[in-house]
Amino acid sequence: MPDISYRNLAESRHLRTDERLATILHAAARIMADEGYERATIRKVAASVGASIASLYYYFNSKEELLYQIQYCTFKTLLDNLDESLENVSDPDGRIRVLIRNHLDHFFRNLNELKVCSHELETLKGAYYESVKELRKTYFRTALGIVVDLLKDSGNTTLDPKLTTLNLFGMLDWIYTWYDPETGPSERKASNQITCLFLNGIRSPSR
Amino acid sequence: MPDISYRNLAESRHLRTDERLATILHAAARIMADEGYERATIRKVAASVGASIASLYYYFNSKEELLYQIQYCTFKTLLDNLDESLENVSDPDGRIRVLIRNHLDHFFRNLNELKVCSHELETLKGAYYESVKELRKTYFRTALGIVVDLLKDSGNTTLDPKLTTLNLFGMLDWIYTWYDPETGPSERKASNQITCLFLNGIRSPSR
Amino acid sequence: MPDISYRNLAESRHLRTDERLATILHAAARIMADEGYERATIRKVAASVGASIASLYYYFNSKEELLYQIQYCTFKTLLDNLDESLENVSDPDGRIRVLIRNHLDHFFRNLNELKVCSHELETLKGAYYESVKELRKTYFRTALGIVVDLLKDSGNTTLDPKLTTLNLFGMLDWIYTWYDPETGPSERKASNQITCLFLNGIRSPSR
Amino acid sequence: MPDISYRNLAESRHLRTDERLATILHAAARIMADEGYERATIRKVAASVGASIASLYYYFNSKEELLYQIQYCTFKTLLDNLDESLENVSDPDGRIRVLIRNHLDHFFRNLNELKVCSHELETLKGAYYESVKELRKTYFRTALGIVVDLLKDSGNTTLDPKLTTLNLFGMLDWIYTWYDPETGPSERKASNQITCLFLNGIRSPSR
DNA sequence: CATGAATGAGACTTCATTCAT
DNA sequence: GATGAATGAAGTCTCATTCAT
Numbered sequence: 001m002p003d004i005s006y007r008n009l010a011e012s013r014h015l016r017t018d019e020r021l022a023t024i025l026h027a028a029a030r031i032m033a034d035e036g037y038e039r040a041t042i043r044k045v046a047a048s049v050g051a052s053i054a055s056l057y058y059y060f061n062s063k064e065e066l067l068y069q070i071q072y073c074t075f076k077t078l079l080d081n082l083d084e085s086l087e088n089v090s091d092p093d094g095r096i097r098v099l100i101r102n103h104l105d106h107f108f109r110n111l112n113e114l115k116v117c118s119h120e121l122e123t124l125k126g127a128y129y130e131s132v133k134e135l136r137k138t139y140f141r142t143a144l145g146i147v148v149d150l151l152k153d154s155g156n157t158t159l160d161p162k163l164t165t166l167n168l169f170g171m172l173d174w175i176y177t178w179y180d181p182e183t184g185p186s187e188r189k190a191s192n193q194i195t196c197l198f199l200n201g202i203r204s205p206s207r
Numbered sequence: 208m209p210d211i212s213y214r215n216l217a218e219s220r221h222l223r224t225d226e227r228l229a230t231i232l233h234a235a236a237r238i239m240a241d242e243g244y245e246r247a248t249i250r251k252v253a254a255s256v257g258a259s260i261a262s263l264y265y266y267f268n269s270k271e272e273l274l275y276q277i278q279y280c281t282f283k284t285l286l287d288n289l290d291e292s293l294e295n296v297s298d299p300d301g302r303i304r305v306l307i308r309n310h311l312d313h314f315f316r317n318l319n320e321l322k323v324c325s326h327e328l329e330t331l332k333g334a335y336y337e338s339v340k341e342l343r344k345t346y347f348r349t350a351l352g353i354v355v356d357l358l359k360d361s362g363n364t365t366l367d368p369k370l371t372t373l374n375l376f377g378m379l380d381w382i383y384t385w386y387d388p389e390t391g392p393s394e395r396k397a398s399n400q401i402t403c404l405f406l407n408g409i410r411s412p413s414r
Numbered sequence: 415m416p417d418i419s420y421r422n423l424a425e426s427r428h429l430r431t432d433e434r435l436a437t438i439l440h441a442a443a444r445i446m447a448d449e450g451y452e453r454a455t456i457r458k459v460a461a462s463v464g465a466s467i468a469s470l471y472y473y474f475n476s477k478e479e480l481l482y483q484i485q486y487c488t489f490k491t492l493l494d495n496l497d498e499s500l501e502n503v504s505d506p507d508g509r510i511r512v513l514i515r516n517h518l519d520h521f522f523r524n525l526n527e528l529k530v531c532s533h534e535l536e537t538l539k540g541a542y543y544e545s546v547k548e549l550r551k552t553y554f555r556t557a558l559g560i561v562v563d564l565l566k567d568s569g570n571t572t573l574d575p576k577l578t579t580l581n582l583f584g585m586l587d588w589i590y591t592w593y594d595p596e597t598g599p600s601e602r603k604a605s606n607q608i609t610c611l612f613l614n615g616i617r618s619p620s621r
Numbered sequence: 622m623p624d625i626s627y628r629n630l631a632e633s634r635h636l637r638t639d640e641r642l643a644t645i646l647h648a649a650a651r652i653m654a655d656e657g658y659e660r661a662t663i664r665k666v667a668a669s670v671g672a673s674i675a676s677l678y679y680y681f682n683s684k685e686e687l688l689y690q691i692q693y694c695t696f697k698t699l700l701d702n703l704d705e706s707l708e709n710v711s712d713p714d715g716r717i718r719v720l721i722r723n724h725l726d727h728f729f730r731n732l733n734e735l736k737v738c739s740h741e742l743e744t745l746k747g748a749y750y751e752s753v754k755e756l757r758k759t760y761f762r763t764a765l766g767i768v769v770d771l772l773k774d775s776g777n778t779t780l781d782p783k784l785t786t787l788n789l790f791g792m793l794d795w796i797y798t799w800y801d802p803e804t805g806p807s808e809r810k811a812s813n814q815i816t817c818l819f820l821n822g823i824r825s826p827s828r
Numbered sequence: 829c830a831t832g833a834a835t836g837a838g839a840c841t842t843c844a845t846t847c848a849t
Numbered sequence: 850g851a852t853g854a855a856t857g858a859a860g861t862c863t864c865a866t867t868c869a870t
Contacts, residue, residue, distance in 0.1 A: 058851075
């Protein structure tokens with residue numbers, strides 16, 4: 001039974017410690033994205049942040065908890081930002097644009113976390129798994145709600161809302177397989193392309 | 208330097224042996240999909256096909272070669288089938304429908320292989336990696352060619368062909384994260400939804 | 415308890431089979447000399463003679479027996495030849511020259527066997543070990559007898575016969591570490607040098 | 622590419638750790654001498670020093686590095702001692718006596734290391750091999766230089782210096798095959814016998 | 829005589845984790 | 850807060866050997 005002891009970075013007053021934790025989480029995400037959870041050894045994480053292996057255990061109780069913190073932080077932040085940005089937008093078209101922008105803004109800057117979350121959700125067990133699953137479910141439901149409204153507004157009865165939302169996330173999340181901040185298109189262009197393809201796909205029911 | 212010795216199942220005459228290899232590849236794909244390459248131990252593969260660990264090494268020289276055979280077979284079959292199906296279709300709309308159907312027909316029936324190929328390409332090194340990479344590049348170029356024609360025909364100058372192709376594969380490949388043969392929608396329905404969303408998205412340039 | 419079933423090559427009438435056995439023994443000796451007994455796998459021996467692994471077991475019952483045959487043949491031949499050559503020589507000086515020549519003649523042409531016999535005597539267990547040990551003891555006693563006579567004739571009371579014999583074999587057997595049939599001195603020269611150094615060392619007691 | 626990280630025992634200040642390393646090297650040498658490198662399992666070494674298998678890997682990175690450390694330490698010490706002892710001796714006769722004494726003093730007390738170095742040089746690969754090879758070459762050249770002078774002084778033109786040096790080492794190194802500290806002659810006697818046999822062998826050219 | 833296929837045993841090695849300091 | 854040293858568990862792979870064909 002894992003003892004979840006997630007440390008809320010924002011609330012803590014030990015800034016030095018929490019900056020260090022953030023550094024560790026980021027380094028771990030990079031290594032886990034590059035090599036997968038299993039191949040991402042604690043040893044490599046320690047080396048990449050210039051610490052001893054043993055000292056890392058001050059910041060997390062197990063390798064699984066390290067993975068949990070990465071995933072939890074990612075979705076917590078994503079969801080909090082989304083809620084805030086949606087507050088003043090009410091039309092479905094505007095809301096879906098906010099969601100897409102929020103998602104891509106976050107993950108273009110955190111491709112490693114995106115990859116880790118995509119690959120390693122089911123690596124978590126028990127309470128860790130449930131905790132992250134819950135956040136993701138909430139996030140998906142928000143998106144689904146917007147898509148439902150959008151299809152209604154377009155009079156589109158061909159597309160199934162749930163499948164359409166899944167396909168949207170397919171395009172959004174797939175970016176971790178191809179986006180390269182160095183050589184790729186601008187984030188803005190990539191973002192616009194997906195928005196455009198998706199909204200057109202929805203708006204005009206096939207005759 | 209890995210000595211790649213891919214055995215072409217179709218051409219071999221040692222049926223008994225090759226059927227056994229196919230069984231092993233399938234079992235391995237299932238376990239690797241469920242648990243990831245690293246956690247998918249040879250022991251588990253052996254147990255799942257009712258063989259001793261050592262005897263598996265009669266069929267592949269290393270765990271990496273096992274992964275390679277899974278990926279190579281998958282893309283070789285996919286590509287061969289596609290080439291055959293495209294032979295008698297010349298209009299871009301028909302060709303993209305063939306590609307989507309071919310892709311989904313294959314992977315709805317081989318979700319494990321899809322997941323393994325998606326997650327573990329870069330687990331392969333050296334010649335193994337290059338060999339699979341080459342097949343995938345060929346496959347992508349075929350799709351890209353069709354999308355280019357499609358955009359031209361639609362007079363759509365907004366969408367970038369390469370990004371559009373990547374987004375298409377985002378929707379197509381993402382199915383491994385949500386499709387459930389037991390409880391999900393029919394393959395036909397899921398397939399139609401993606402085709403519809405994509406073709407509409409392309410056809411009608413945003414006003 | 416190993417069942418020693420040494421096949422006497424000379425007496426057998428299955429020439430084809432025995433030629434094959436000789437080929438195998440020679441190939442095995444080469445590989446064992448190069449890599450040591452443990453690293454010299456049956457697989458490598460099989461490959462080097464172009465046979466399947468299983469078929470080798472027709473010629474010996476175990477890897478240890480293979481090693482035994484190599485060692486037994488080597489010392490049996492060496493000893494038989496020595497006895498024959500010594501028959502007509504009675505003075506110690508002549509007899510020691512015969513022994514040195516016999517030893518070097520044989521081993522310059524069978525360096526691999528010399529190395530294997532030097533390194534792997536104690537790899538043999540039980541009856542195998544005793545059998546070879548017996549031959550070697552007989553061989554050593556013959557040499558020791560000659561050295562005793564030689565020291566007596568020289569009036570040399572400084573040197574201990576047994577130690578002197580051991581030192582002689584040190585020089586004789588050490589050749590496997592440095593003699594190279596391709597680039598080294600002629601066998602004749604190398605042989606003369608040892609004979610010269612040893613006989614002078616014995617003949618002239620230090621002041 | 623092995624990363625050779627030889628720890629100089631003498632210079633380190635972590636006495637506890639280095640004493641432990643020395644203990645391990647010694648135990649490993651004994652087992653490798655008794656059974657050969659391949660049969661000398663890490664398990665046996667661990668058991669013989671009362672440690673877990675995994676903990677040994679704190680002291681070396683691979684079994685091959687363990688073998689390397691044994692060989693490197695042996696020849697480094699031997700060579701350093703020789704250089705020191707030769708410093709104040711200039712006549713060839715004295716110098717060869719110093720060399721013989723140094724060699725035998727060291728190896729009578731480290732017969733296991735002598736056997737391991739004799740049998741397993743070529744078990745080392747790449748940088749490990751080159752490193753030890755270099756030391757041995759230096760050691761041999763020192764001996765050869767002395768023998769050259771010695772032969773010159775004796776007016777002996779019969780003997781080839783290189784072959785003579787090789788034969789000397791044959792007698793010196795062969796001791797690992799027969800010397801028994803329990804039942805054998807005194808080291809002093811054994812040492813004198815070799816010195817005597819060799820110097821006489823050289824001094825009096827055969828008529 | 830020959831061999832394809834199989835297997836139990838056991839080797840080296842790595843890893844997450846702990847704990848005394 | 851930090852870390853050197855240690856370890857049980859487990860993984861991949863190789864090997865000698867067997868046996869039905």
